[in-house]
Amino acid sequence: MLAIQNLETYYGNIRALKGISLEVPEGKIVSLIGANGAGKTTLMKTVAGVLTPRSGSITLNGKQVQGMKPHQLVKEGLALVPEGRQVLAPMTVLENLELGAYQRNDRQCIQQDIEKMFAWFPILKERVDQLAGTMSGGQQQMLAIARALMSRPKLLLLDEPSMGLAPIIVSDIFKVIRQINQEGTTVLIVEQNVRQVLKIADYGYVLESGQIVLSGEAQDLLHNDRVKDAYLGGK
Numbered sequence: 001m002l003a004i005q006n007l008e009t010y011y012g013n014i015r016a017l018k019g020i021s022l023e024v025p026e027g028k029i030v031s032l033i034g035a036n037g038a039g040k041t042t043l044m045k046t047v048a049g050v051l052t053p054r055s056g057s058i059t060l061n062g063k064q065v066q067g068m069k070p071h072q073l074v075k076e077g078l079a080l081v082p083e084g085r086q087v088l089a090p091m092t093v094l095e096n097l098e099l100g101a102y103q104r105n106d107r108q109c110i111q112q113d114i115e116k117m118f119a120w121f122p123i124l125k126e127r128v129d130q131l132a133g134t135m136s137g138g139q140q141q142m143l144a145i146a147r148a149l150m151s152r153p154k155l156l157l158l159d160e161p162s163m164g165l166a167p168i169i170v171s172d173i174f175k176v177i178r179q180i181n182q183e184g185t186t187v188l189i190v191e192q193n194v195r196q197v198l199k200i201a202d203y204g205y206v207l208e209s210g211q212i213v214l215s216g217e218a219q220d221l222l223h224n225d226r227v228k229d230a231y232l233g234g235k
């Protein structure tokens with residue numbers, strides 16, 4: 001589904017990604033873990049076309065997509081849920097969902113997909129006319145994910161979906177991510193909540209200072225000493 005090779009992204013003279021290579025196979029959940037400043041968000045933004053890489057390749061469904069703009073990548077089947085729950089605060093839940101489908105013109109199916117979002121996230125149905133900015137952090141995160149899904153992505157990129165949320169909401173969000181994946185969407189997810197994400201992921205990559213230092217089956221990473229010491233509090 002997604003293959004990245006030798007990707008390098010700079011901020012001015014700062015080399016934030018130093019030759020990243022990774023793969024996200026179709027139907028899987030792949031998790032990206034690493035400390036603050038490791039380059040996780042930079043990688044997600046580069047894949048989503050928000051940042052342009054200086055070198056390397058990004059292949060999505062067999063097509064080279066590096067250098068494409070975000071809206072072109074949405075057409076190619078990719079959707080990013082950025083860090084920090086970026087919903088459109090002055091718009092209602094329904095308007096946010098409709099906006100997620102702005103590149104589609106299949107009215108009937110859009111309506112069906114809105115109903116599907118309501119089934120996945122019942123709270124959004126209850127709050128359908130509420131302004132997004134007045135909802136709780138967890139509700140906004142659910143709306144941000146639902147809005148991204150409204151473009152019917154084949155590959156969903158999630159940048160720290162659990163950030164700043166209460167543990168009970170975090171487990172709800174992880175459950176829904178698993179469900180979304182089981183219904184056919186491939187997922188690449190960045191998370192600080194390493195233990196929980198490795199429990200739902202198939203595969204994981206560890207990023208340090210702009211480089212992949214370790215990768216493997218999620219189950220193996222959960223028991224890896226280096227991962228335990230650095231990201232699981234030594235347990």
Ligand code: ATP
Nearest residue numbers: 011014016034035036037038039040041042043083
């Ligand atoms: P976090 O979990 O804190 O978001 P991260 O792993 O996502 O961390 P990035 O935000 O991708 O890390 O940052 C990678 C490196 O690039 C860091 O050294 C950071 O200081 C630097 N960086 C990020 N954004 C910019 C920017 N706009 N200008 C210059 N340097 C930046």
